Every structure is written in structure tokens, then in C-alpha cells.
Amino acid sequence: MAAWGQRLAGVRGVLLDISGVLFDGAEGSGVPIAGSVEAVARLKRSRLKVRFCTNESQKSLGDLVRLLQQLGFDISEGEVTAPAPATCLILKERGLRPYLLIHDGIRSEFDQIDTSNPNCVVIADAGESFSYQNMNKAFQVLMELENPVLISLGKGRYYKETSGLMLDVGAYVKALEYACGIEAEVVGKPSPEYFKSALQEMGLEAHQAVMIGDDIVGDVGGAQQCGMRALQVRTGKFRARGHQPVSP
Amino acid sequence: MAAWGQRLAGVRGVLLDISGVLFDGAEGSGVPIAGSVEAVARLKRSRLKVRFCTNESQKSLGDLVRLLQQLGFDISEGEVTAPAPATCLILKERGLRPYLLIHDGIRSEFDQIDTSNPNCVVIADAGESFSYQNMNKAFQVLMELENPVLISLGKGRYYKETSGLMLDVGAYVKALEYACGIEAEVVGKPSPEYFKSALQEMGLEAHQAVMIGDDIVGDVGGAQQCGMRALQVRTGKFRARGHQPVSP
Structure with missing residues (x-):
């Protein structure tokens, strides 16, 4: 070396x-x-x-x-x-109104974003908010779209907290990619x-x-x-x- | 035709x-x-x-x-x-003790299976039980194993209920496969x-x-x-x- x-x-x-x-x-x-x-x-x-x-x-x-x-x-x-500020720029530039599958802790970053009648999904490390209900809602939004857009804040597999290894956003991105037959755009x-x-x-x-x-x-x-x-x-x-x- | x-x-x-x-x-x-x-x-x-x-x-x-x-x-x-009866046969044959990431409705099929000190994960269409907590537990069990074994009951992307399309087990299998860098064995x-x-x-x-x-x-x-x-x-x-x- x-x-x-x-x-x-x-x-x-x-x-x-x-x-x-x-x-x-x-x-x-x-x-x-x-x-x-x-x-x-x-x-x-x-x-x-x-x-x-x-x-x-x-x-x-x-x-x-x-x-x-x-x-x-x-x-x-x-x-x-x-990645959150970069994502907001992309959403505004492309006229995208996201369903936000995100942690409550980061929701304030999206305060200026129109989330009515979603035409895309933004997914981030949502932690406990990765419930079946929320994942299904994201899935259903994507399946209703002619050209589904899934934007992911990073694509990490897992990270370490003091309590142990934790699943990261990338795992849940893979789940939606597989179910919808699409590929996410990664910001971060x-x-x-x-x-x-x-x-x-x-x-x-x-x-x-x-x-x-x-x-x-x-x-x-x-x-x-x-x-x-x-x-x-x-x-x-x-x-x-x-x-x-x-x-x- | x-x-x-x-x-x-x-x-x-x-x-x-x-x-x-x-x-x-x-x-x-x-x-x-x-x-x-x-x-x-x-x-x-x-x-x-x-x-x-x-x-x-x-x-x-x-x-x-x-x-x-x-x-x-x-x-x-x-x-x-x-798939559940076939899975039980496999578990017994190979001396596997699963962490069960499954719906409560099918738990009785695994009554005769030893689930202490898990050395594999069995995943099925768990519905609401696909919580972040349960997914993380399955992930942590797999990451602790020298040779992680993930057995999946089917690998469907989604299915239809009267209320709409629902994510199926395959999506969650992909999540664990990606996070752990492994491939699931599919029964079904x-x-x-x-x-x-x-x-x-x-x-x-x-x-x-x-x-x-x-x-x-x-x-x-x-x-x-x-x-x-x-x-x-x-x-x-x-x-x-x-x-x-x-x-x-």
C-alpha cells in the first residue's frame, strides 16, 4: 500500500x-x-x-x-x-406534486410544496412511518400514473443507530420498484x-x-x-x- | 390464434x-x-x-x-x-427455527415449529404486520447469521382486494434481499x-x-x-x- x-x-x-x-x-x-x-x-x-x-x-x-x-x-x-432541498428544486422545476412517504422530522422541508392530487411519490428514510398502510398508499399512487415517478432521498441499505442496525430507505425503494416494475430516481x-x-x-x-x-x-x-x-x-x-x- | x-x-x-x-x-x-x-x-x-x-x-x-x-x-x-405446509416440511428437514414475519391469520400453520433463537426468517403476505418494527427485526435476525436464510411464501408483487391493489410479499422480500445482499428461497x-x-x-x-x-x-x-x-x-x-x- x-x-x-x-x-x-x-x-x-x-x-x-x-x-x-x-x-x-x-x-x-x-x-x-x-x-x-x-x-x-x-x-x-x-x-x-x-x-x-x-x-x-x-x-x-x-x-x-x-x-x-x-x-x-x-x-x-x-x-x-x-438531499431534501435538492428534491424540492426538482419538484418545482418539473411541476411534480408528491405523495410524501417521509419521516415527520423532515416534513417541514416540504412546506412550500403542493401535495394535492399527487402525480409522483417522494420516499425518504421514513422510519416508523414505513407502515403497510403508507407503503400501500405510495404504491397505489404510482400504479394510477401513466408514467410513474418515484424520487428517493438516497438509496442506503441500512444504517446504525445506538440500538442496532436499521433498515434504510433503499430497502423500501426496492419494494416499490419491484411491485410497480419501475426504477426510482435517486437524489443524494x-x-x-x-x-x-x-x-x-x-x-x-x-x-x-x-x-x-x-x-x-x-x-x-x-x-x-x-x-x-x-x-x-x-x-x-x-x-x-x-x-x-x-x-x- | x-x-x-x-x-x-x-x-x-x-x-x-x-x-x-x-x-x-x-x-x-x-x-x-x-x-x-x-x-x-x-x-x-x-x-x-x-x-x-x-x-x-x-x-x-x-x-x-x-x-x-x-x-x-x-x-x-x-x-x-x-405454501405454508410445504414450508413447515422444509423447516423441519433442515432444522430451521424461523422468525415469522407473517399474518396472524396463518400463524396456526406454524404451531408445531420451534421459533426460539431464530436461525432463519420466514416471510409471507403479512399485511398490516409489515410494520417497520417487524421488518427491522427480520433484518436484524438475518444480519446476525453467518449464512442468512430467508424463505418466502410466494414472491407476488401485488394482489387485488375489493378496496384496491395491495402490496404483496414479493415487495418486502426485495427489501430484505437488498438490505442484506442475499437472495430468498421461494416456496410457492x-x-x-x-x-x-x-x-x-x-x-x-x-x-x-x-x-x-x-x-x-x-x-x-x-x-x-x-x-x-x-x-x-x-x-x-x-x-x-x-x-x-x-x-x-
Whole structure:
């Protein structure tokens, strides 16, 4: 293995995943991962540009940043790339009125969106709201449409909370894709648009940046496909053996 | 199109799907499809052998047959091939102790099965029991296993109740397959073992039988792959246009 200096030659910016890298979440709160508060502080004191890249879709951006600040992180809303605001832009541009299969914690992000007479479905990490009733409603909306549009905030398989591994939005996306015979549009990691938008915010080219995450598909694979370097941490959902996802 | 006489030459037996062919289900009851009670009666008066082939996994075999009898059908338990009894045989043979992600209506079929300290997951059409909590429990059981075993009673995409289209077990199987990076073992249609077992009960070869169902994948595709002929009815989940499933 090449020395670290060589492997990171030319890097001018770092993209940091949040959940599983900075902290392990729990219902409404979380615990910082050992060393991560200080690591962020050191990165921000260095000459490197830092951006936080999350698929968080249970909490609004404001709530997430407030929580991280309470845990001791030096972070502000303007430093975070998150899928909900990007989704709202897409909905407005295309005149889409979503049925929202989402967590109550993120509903405020969609306050300005018309949800009457839905002509698409937006799905995010809905947690307990992934009831049979809600899934069926989303399914029925899609089946009524001539050209069904399913927009997914990320496509993660699972994530880690302090209480254990939890199913993520990607599993429920697969369920709707299979039932309807369609393919979802993913907003967030690992979509190339997501990484490009984060790089643009940083004013960097792909070869100048390294993505640090705990998801081998969403973080590492997605970033590498955009020409970035990537590192997988051994915290969060990382598992040394077993059923580590290897393909998207 | 060849004349019916030609297309059905040599047929000595008929396999009938139940839901969407004989009746449209509703919570705890159902409505016979027009003409189906009389069609079954005529088939049974003919020289053809008749067998009922269902992936029903919300009701026990006893409850299903009692309901059909109440609706006027000439049917008995011994004439039905259903996935739950076949699953119990597999569990016993392989020493598997399942976490049961199933509807309460079918739980009695598993009365004789050891479910302590689960080493596999059995998933069926659980309906309202497809809660996030139950799905997560199944996911966690699978992720703890060195060699995760997921057994699915059928793999249907959706079915029709009187209230509308409903997500079927196949959608939730896809969710767990994706999250765990595994593939489920399917007991029931469209698995070849299921059709072979039904043919055996009838004492017929595949080329002597025709399957009649409303599911182009589970019924028609599955039967054809076993060398049988198959007919799709225009009732139940049949849709003339739109997102009709075309591949398993």
C-alpha cells in the first residue's frame, strides 16, 4: 500500500459523511464517535476545504445541524449538502406534486410544496412511518400514473443507530420498484449529481477531493465513480465480515 | 390464434389459482368473481382433474377453504396446494427455527415449529404486520447469521382486494434481499417445485395440464417454465395496460 502522503497527493478538500462517521444516531439524539469532534476541528484549522455530505432524511437540515452543534461539532447549515432541498428544486422545476412517504422530522422541508392530487411519490428514510398502510398508499399512487415517478432521498441499505442496525430507505425503494416494475430516481448519494453539486460548492475538481464515509456503496463507490478518492471508516455501519453491501 | 380445441389438445387437468380467479378478497371475507362458482362446478362435473393452487399466506388453509365454501365453491382442503405446509416440511428437514414475519391469520400453520433463537426468517403476505418494527427485526435476525436464510411464501408483487391493489410479499422480500445482499428461497408459485408437487398430486405430466391464473409471472410464467400450458384471466390483478409485471 502506498504511503498516505502519496495516496492523498493533491487533495485540497474533504467531504465528510455525517451518520456513522461523526456520530451514531438514536431517536432524536446521538453520540459522537470517539475522536470525531476533534478531527473536524483539526480539518477546519488545516488548509483543506471541508464539506458535510449526508443522505439524512429523517431530520430537517436545521434540526440535524443543531444536534451536531450540541454534540460539540463546528458545523453550520451552509456547509452541508443534503438531499431534501435538492428534491424540492426538482419538484418545482418539473411541476411534480408528491405523495410524501417521509419521516415527520423532515416534513417541514416540504412546506412550500403542493401535495394535492399527487402525480409522483417522494420516499425518504421514513422510519416508523414505513407502515403497510403508507407503503400501500405510495404504491397505489404510482400504479394510477401513466408514467410513474418515484424520487428517493438516497438509496442506503441500512444504517446504525445506538440500538442496532436499521433498515434504510433503499430497502423500501426496492419494494416499490419491484411491485410497480419501475426504477426510482435517486437524489443524494450515490448519484453523481449529488457529488458534483458538493464539489461545486467547494470550488474543487473531483481529483482534488476525498470522500470519507462508512458506506462502501453510497459513499465510497459513489465518490469513486465521480473521479474522487474515497476512504471507508471502520465506524457506523462498517462490518469487517458478513453481508457488507458490495454493489449498488 | 389456433382454435381452443387445438390449443388445449391433450389437456387432462386444470390448475386454478384462487385469489383473483375464483374471488376477490377483502379483510376476512371476499366476493366471488362472476361465473366462477359455476365454472368450478362444471369443471368438476367434466372428465378433467382439478386442483387449486394458491400462494395464499394470510389465512390458514382451513380458513381459506371454509371461506370459499361459504361463497358457494365446491372445494376441500385436500384439493389445495398451498405454501405454508410445504414450508413447515422444509423447516423441519433442515432444522430451521424461523422468525415469522407473517399474518396472524396463518400463524396456526406454524404451531408445531420451534421459533426460539431464530436461525432463519420466514416471510409471507403479512399485511398490516409489515410494520417497520417487524421488518427491522427480520433484518436484524438475518444480519446476525453467518449464512442468512430467508424463505418466502410466494414472491407476488401485488394482489387485488375489493378496496384496491395491495402490496404483496414479493415487495418486502426485495427489501430484505437488498438490505442484506442475499437472495430468498421461494416456496410457492412461481417455483418449479411448487408446480411439480401439484402435478404429482394430480397424477399428471406437465404437458397434460393447464394453469389458470391472474398473475402473468407467478401463475402463467411459472407454469410455462415447467412445461405446462397457461391462461391468464382478465380478473383479479389483471390490467390491460400499464405496469403489468413482465419478469419475475
